[in-house]
Amino acid sequence: MTASAKVIELRKLLTKKFPEAHAGTSHQRPTFLTGLSCLDQVGIPKGGLTEIVSNHSSQGSGLVINGLLNAAAQHGYHLALIDGQDSFDPQSAGHKACQRMLWLRCRNANEALKAADLILRDGNLPMSVLDLRLNPDHELRKLNKQIWYRLQTLVQRSQSVGMILTPRPMVSSATVRFDLGNAFRLKDLESTQQELIKQLLVPVTRRRTGSPLSSETIATGIREAAS
């Protein structure tokens, strides 16, 4: 039995033995259906921050953004893309995907966080994506860690979805953290985006929904991360 399986077993035993101690944490947070099956299987929490970590190039972080944009256009909701390094390419996304997008073209991470603060404080848009994937490390290191808690409070107040794409785990208040596990190759440029989105591997590495992760979810996540 692996260490993670032991932890899950212990949690199950404790929940069974002391159900009243876990009563406050047993409720599920409401989730937001993004339209991306890889994310919806786990559930994107409303009123919480979701971090998607992409350590290396060509892991599909842009694909996630395009998938969210397409889903927003399809399901009829608006979405704010706070582009930390002004790297979004509208031609790659296509006009239809961009129709329900508010694109905020920021020059650096600091500006992006100020813009995110304004958008989340406004609370009108159901989903905001903060893309810090391409921001240089020296910019990200300078960020005050308190900012993530402030953003978490704002998202919680408006019950919207805050999604942050980062090059390394850094959002301390994230409710759910995904770790992109793909390594796309040159031949993948010949596939359609729909096919590539289906191939996305987004194992969960952290979840604070209140209810403990099911053993299957963690096991799947660990297996996918290892692969």
Place this chain on the structure above:
Amino acid sequence: MFGVVSIPHFELQAALRQQPDWEPSPVALLDEAPTGIAKSRKCQIIQANTMAQQRGVSPGMTAPQGQARCGQLRFLSPAPAQERIAQDILLQWNANITPNLEATRAGVCTVDLRGTPYDNGLEERWAHACIKALEPLQLQTNIGIAATPDLALLAAQVATPIRKITSQAESIQEFLHPFTLSALGASSEIISLLNRWGIKTVGALVKLPKQEVVCRLGRDCLPIWERAQGTSIRPLHHFQPRSILTESMDLETPIEQLESLIFILNRFLEQLTTRLENLYRVAATMLLELRFDDGTSHHQSFRIPEPTQDAQRLFRMLFTHLENFRSPSPIIGLSISITPTRSTHVQLSLFDTNLRDPNRFTETLSRLEALLGPNRVGTPVPAASHRPDSFHLAPFSLTEASQENPPQSAAPTDGLPLRRFRPPKPAHITMLPTAQAEQQMKIAFANLNSTAHKIVGPWKNSGHWWDQQHWNRQEWDIELATGGIYRVAYEAEQWLVDGVYD
């Protein structure tokens, strides 16, 4: 029945709208702006308000004469822009009642009340509503109601503030008899001729038989005689007032601080929202114009996502814009124009979602534009060009239908999306000689130094060869040995990395 709304001392009242605090004091309107002591002595008073008249000031006096009679007398010069606005207010309110109205002259409006909800004995209700609506806009009105437009005009001249002449012949004659012939609009020649005959009032003219009057004075005198009878209904010259509501001001002292501007803007918005309320309309768009000392001007248009009458909401939009606005020279004039629209409730489609607070969202967008700068907030629309990274930002819209149609050349969405480096990063690229058919290149850009072991390309692309903006480039997609797929290009004898596929 016809109604005539008359604004007494129209030019003075219009000019006074710029100085609402002066209202309880004696004020006189001069025939021109006094620019110096010597010139002010020559200025004549053309209108004086009631307080000034009670203190002995009357039109025709010079400015010093007026001040000699009333020490607290304040002077105003004519303000043509304010007169236009006051006239608009008068006509726009009445156009909301009926389209059958006439701009009789400056400060006078004739309204055909037949067929309106205020017909058949309810005319006085219209008159009270009109007075009540225009009073908060600093316009005092006198209203005359009668069976003919001309009679209603005469009634408005003697109204305090409402005078209704019933349709009975006796009451019409009783009302008309004391008026002099000039009230009928007769020419001075005819008046002097009639005066020589001993006919000095309307009552005396009415007693003359119609045929005899026409025989002796000609057919030109017939309309005057008919007007004196108070029974002829002349057709109105229909007038369509402007649909845009405007408040404007030219400042005597240039403004340099935001605080002073805010005070005026607040007052403007209060006036405009009162006008909107009177018209049962809401503001759809708002245009701010600032005129500067150096002759330049600044225009800013605000689209209001959820049309509103709320002055505070409109003010917040203006304030957010002006907070970060800097001008090279002081402001000497400003105006706000509002395009009114009907308040409608939009039924969204079943799966459409609306914003919780659209007005707050507009304010947030203004803040974001102030934070990020121009052309950095909006929705991307592809440009009609094959040039890479060609697009423009359209203002964010809540409805897809309002967006521009995409050009047919919109790129397909195959493969991994490109994340662009803006501007593209210059790179050092060396093609490595290999024994195999596949090419290899050594690439160095930013802090990355690697070898591309898989290369696809080149794709040749060019455009605008017919003008100065011609471009010509070759592109490759490369996969680095260290991982990562990039797009590199050779353009203008330079290697560039366009971005990373991610």
